[in-house]
Amino acid sequence: MxxxxxxxxxxxxxxxxxxxxxxxxxxxxxxxxxxxxFRPTVTEQYPFEGPFVEPRFHGRHQLNRYADGLEKCVGCELCAWACPADAIYVEAASNTPEEQYSPGERYGRVYQINYLRCIFCGFCIEACPTRALTMGHDFELAEYRRLDDIYEKDQLLVPLSEGMLQPPHPQVEGFSDGDYYRGAVQGPTQTQIDWVREHRPDDPSLATARPVNEEARQA
Structure with a gap:
């Protein structure tokens, strides 16, 4: 040397x-x-503008719905098992004719994500068999209390889109959970709307729910 x-x-x-x-x-x-x-300034004027993130950016999680409003989560807990940081907690419950929140037998009664542990790796969304869990672009998760960084199910569920019906309500008659997953359900039916009107006449989603065309549904 x-x-x-x-x-x-x-x-x-x-x-x-x-x-x-x-x-x-x-x-x-x-x-x-x-x-x-001497190059042009590229500083982002955050928080007054933006944020500008890439299309595949992994931000805060969201629990998705089917077109008629039923939840995609079936409470299988595969996301919790796949999480390397043990940041997800799920408790499943059985659907009943009076309270059906998702197609099939079960739904996620409790769903929590601890963002003090989450490393945003995306393993959970890869493990989800129904595409119920995805990650959006929201990364503004700063809170004053540590407890507020534990998100509950109502904070993770996406809001109802126009035309959807707030669960619980029966799934579309004659359609299985597999039909839901394959995208065969395009929206609530009149039967579902009538069921909610009978059991929850004051439900706000009744004002915007729109039944799908029965002929198009059968086709």
Whole structure:
């Protein structure tokens, strides 16, 4: 190692920089800095503008719904098992004819995500068999209390879109949970709307619920 260093020093002594090279040496070292100095400013004016994130950015989670308003989560807990940080807690419950929140047999009665632990790796959304759990672009999760960083199910569920019907209500008659997953259900039926009107006449979603065309549904 000593011989190698001596040979390098000897080479530098034999080939010193000339006056011009010594003069421009500092400018060459700061070449990137100087070239960037004259470029247009790209600073984002956050929080007054933006934020601007990439389309596949992993932000806060959301629990999705089917077109008629039923929840996609079936309480399988695969997301909790896949989480390397143990940030997800799920408790499942059985659907009943009087209270059906998702197609099939079960739904997620309790769903919590602890954002003090979450590392936003996305393993949970890869494990979800029904695409119930996805990640959006919201990253503003700063809170004053640690307890507020534990999000409950009502905070994670996406709001009802126009035309959807607030669960619980029966699934579309004649359709299985597999039909729901394959996108065969395009919206609530008149039968579902009538069921909610009979059991919860004051439900606000009745004002915006729109039944799908029965002929199109059967096709």
């Amino acid at each position: 000593t011989d190698q260093n001596d040979s390098q020093n000897l080479r530098y002594e034999q080939d010193p920089k000339g006056p011009i090279g010594q003069f421009f040496a500092p400018f060459a070292g700061y070449g990137v800095t100087l070239s960037s100095f």
